[in-house]
Structure formats: structure tokens, C-alpha cells
Amino acid sequence: MPVRGYVVVNETYCKGCELCVEACPQHVLGLDATHITAKGYHPATLIADGCTGCGICGVMCPEAAITIYREKSGVERITS
Amino acid sequence: MTTMQTENETLVYARPESLTNVSTHYCPGCTHGIAHRLIAEVIDEMGIRERMIGVASVGCSVFAYNYFNFDFVQAPHGRAPAMATGVKRVLPDKMVITYQGDGDMASIGMAEIVHAATRGENITVFFINNTNYGMTGGQMAPTTLPGQKTTSSIHGRDVETQGYPIRAAELLSQLDGSSYVVRRSLNDPKNVRLAKKAIRVALEVQARGLGFSMIEFLSICPTNWGMTPEASKKWLEEKMIPYYPLGDYKVHPAVAQIKI
Numbered sequence: 001m002p003v004r005g006y007v008v009v010n011e012t013y014c015k016g017c018e019l020c021v022e023a024c025p026q027h028v029l030g031l032d033a034t035h036i037t038a039k040g041y042h043p044a045t046l047i048a049d050g051c052t053g054c055g056i057c058g059v060m061c062p063e064a065a066i067t068i069y070r071e072k073s074g075v076e077r078i079t080s
Numbered sequence: 081m082t083t084m085q086t087e088n089e090t091l092v093y094a095r096p097e098s099l100t101n102v103s104t105h106y107c108p109g110c111t112h113g114i115a116h117r118l119i120a121e122v123i124d125e126m127g128i129r130e131r132m133i134g135v136a137s138v139g140c141s142v143f144a145y146n147y148f149n150f151d152f153v154q155a156p157h158g159r160a161p162a163m164a165t166g167v168k169r170v171l172p173d174k175m176v177i178t179y180q181g182d183g184d185m186a187s188i189g190m191a192e193i194v195h196a197a198t199r200g201e202n203i204t205v206f207f208i209n210n211t212n213y214g215m216t217g218g219q220m221a222p223t224t225l226p227g228q229k230t231t232s233s234i235h236g237r238d239v240e241t242q243g244y245p246i247r248a249a250e251l252l253s254q255l256d257g258s259s260y261v262v263r264r265s266l267n268d269p270k271n272v273r274l275a276k277k278a279i280r281v282a283l284e285v286q287a288r289g290l291g292f293s294m295i296e297f298l299s300i301c302p303t304n305w306g307m308t309p310e311a312s313k314k315w316l317e318e319k320m321i322p323y324y325p326l327g328d329y330k331v332h333p334a335v336a337q338i339k340i
Contacts, residue, residue, distance in 0.1 A: 005092065012101075017109030017302075017309045023269055041108065058093035059269045062113025063104065064120075068092040 005053020005070035009044050013065035016041035020057035020066060026050045029057055096120040098129050100149045109309025111266040111299040112140060115208060116147055118276045119177070122283060123150070133167055133174045135160040137184040140214040144179045158189020161196035164203040175286055177204045182223040183213040186246050190222075193252070197292045200257030204282045205294040207248060210301040211320065218304030222246040225323055230304070245323065249296045253329035259291035261330040265298040265321060267313045274326075277340070284338050291332070298324055 007029070014037060021029045021044060030047035037043050044057075044066075053070030095101075098120035106112045123129050132150040136142055138157040145152030155163040160178035168176040185193050185207050196203065212230050213219040219232040223245050227236040237245075249263040260282055264275035275297060282293035298320050300312035307315060 005089075010095075013095075013103050015108035019109055019309055019313075022310050022313075039103065053092050055092045056269050059272050060114070062106065062109065062111055062117070064095040064099055064113070064117045067094045069089045070092050071089050 003052045003070060003073060005051045005068065007046060007051060007053075007057060007069070008067045010065045010067070011037040011043045013063035014041065014043040015039065015063060016043060017062065018044070019060045019062065020044050023056050023060040025054065025056060026052060096124045098123045098132075098149050100147055102146060104147055105143055106140065107301075107303040109300065109302045109312065110140075110214075111210075111297070112208060114266045114272060115179075115206060115275075115297050115299065116144065118272070118279055119179075119206065120148065122276060122279045125280070126283060126287070128175050128283070128287070131173070131175050133171070133176050135164045135167065135176065135178040137178065137180040137189070139181040139184045141179050141181050141184070141208060142215070158184050158187070159192055160184070160189065161192040161201070161203065161205060164205075165196055165199070165201045168201060168203050172202075175204075175283065176202075177206060177283075179206045180208070181214065182207070182209045182211070182221045182248075183216075186222040186248050190246075193248075193294075194255070197252045197261075197294065198255045198257040200259070200291040202286055202289055202291055203293075204286045205292075206279075207294060207296045208299045209248070209296055209320075209324065210299040210304075211245075212301055212304050214301050214304055218301070223248075223324075225319060228319075247324060249294070249324075249329045252294055257292055258294065258330050259332040260285045260293035260335045261296075262294075262328045263296040263298065263324060263326050265316065265326055267298070267300065267316045267321075271326070280340055281335065281338060284340065285335055288338070290334050293335075296324075298326075 031042040032045040134152040253261040265271040285293040
């Protein structure tokens, strides 16, 4: 079972620059074209399953807008 | 914002405490933000936020005092190293940093930075090189590459009349007073991580009283370069890094012994 994680993008800071989208090794980040932030940008969001919580999007984010979580290994999931 | 953490998951990364909760004025994709974030992360890791005093420069980086969650003063154009000298000499137990762009440090403030370095002032200088004057509209800076088009060199920088770019890291590394002078890039995750390590070393140099430390960050300026952030990263890699090679230019033997 691969490691699972997820990210939460704070829309107060995100400016849709796509540096995280380009950096994501799993290609699961994208811009949310259906949504506009208060500053007028499409914010980054998870667009597919497969986030491992590696943290590389957070390394490249110029706005420190991304909070990254990773599931602890060895935890049994009810759904799986 | 959901920042709840359950017992089945670990927090990998969250916004550092040393940044205030305000949105920056930087353009989307500007790597000033990455430099801010890295400095804030290192300050959090070292636990020195209450001891920090920053000196902001003039240029895009002028609003650094709004974004860092510690004390800041703002210096006249280019005079941040002179002001930092005064702050550090009056309050030697504080950690003093300056945060300057290339228009500020490599142009109008060249005298201040050279003399602060040659005196071996115990301060840390963060220098952002994005090859133009960002805030005023992308004019030619001392760091603009030969042939690069800017709003004040519309046919490309002509070295016959406008001279050659200044390599600030190499220049300051020649001075006996400097202890730690390196150049890093902010274009990809690997280089960003190396930049963070260099920031840690530079602040350790100051914490141990080993003298002057300076880090030059190669940075992108998508708006004034007229490119997307992704294209800017490629341009930095293909054009800037060959002219401004990354590396350690001055590491004093005492600094080389620092283990982190």
C-alpha cells in the first residue's frame, strides 16, 4: 500500500502561479478552474488521487499557502 | 482553512510562524516568496524569532517588514548593510539580517555592502538577484545579462556602452573580512533545499560570531521578464546559472567546521 497524504491550499495566499503544479512528482495538483479566490486567481487544488504527502509542493510554494498531511504508515483504513 | 490533524496522520508541512498571516504583494510565481519562506522556516527551526532584527531595503523587498513576524527597520536605498552594522553594534546579542534586491545591493548600495563585508560585520545579508529592477517596472540592473532586453535596454544590454554584469558573490568573496559567501538558486526543489541549508549555515555563522555572511539567490521575475513562472524557471536555468555559477565562494575554515 503506497503512502497516502493530502494537501490543503489556503486561498488567502494562493495566487495560482502553478509552481506546485509543475513540481508535483505524482501530477495530482492542478488549478481549480471552477473557483476564483478573493484576489481573482484560480487556486491550486488536488485534482486526482495519489498524493503521497511528499511535501515537494510545499518546498516550491512561494506563498507558504500549502499545508501537507501524510497518513501514518501501519494504520488500518476502514475503507480499504 | 482546515488545519485539523487527526491521530492517524502527521503534519508534513505548515506555514512557518515567522511569517505573518498576510498575503504578499509579490506577483504570482515570484521567488521572493520562496526566499521569505525559507528564511522564516530556518528562524523557526533555530528558535531565534524573538532575537531577530531585520533590515528591509528598497525595491520589491521593501515590504518584507510586513511579511516577517519579527522586528524590522527599513533603510534608505542601498543602506541596509550600514544600518545593520549600527543595529548589530548597539545590540550585539540580536541576530541582524538584511534582505536586499539587486537594484538595492549591487547598484546604489555597492559601497555599503563592500565596506560592511570588508569590516567583517557580524551580520547576514540575503541578496535576491533577478536581473532587473522589479518594483519600478523591470529596468536594467547591474546584474542584467549581456543581450538581455529590459524596459531600459530595449535592444538588449550592450556591454560596449553599459558594461558587464556584476557577480556579487565572487566580488564579496575576494574580501578578507567575509566569512561565508555562497550563491544558490530558487528554480527547482533541489536547489531550494540547498538554499535553505545555506541560510541555516549563514545564520549559524552570525550566531557564533564568525563574521560576515552573504547568500545570493538567483530568482525569477515572471512579470518583468514577460514569461510564465514555468518558462522563467527554464530561462534562469539556461541563461542565468551559466553566467552566475552556483557554489560556495568563501567558506572560512571556522565556518567549515559548523555541523548542522
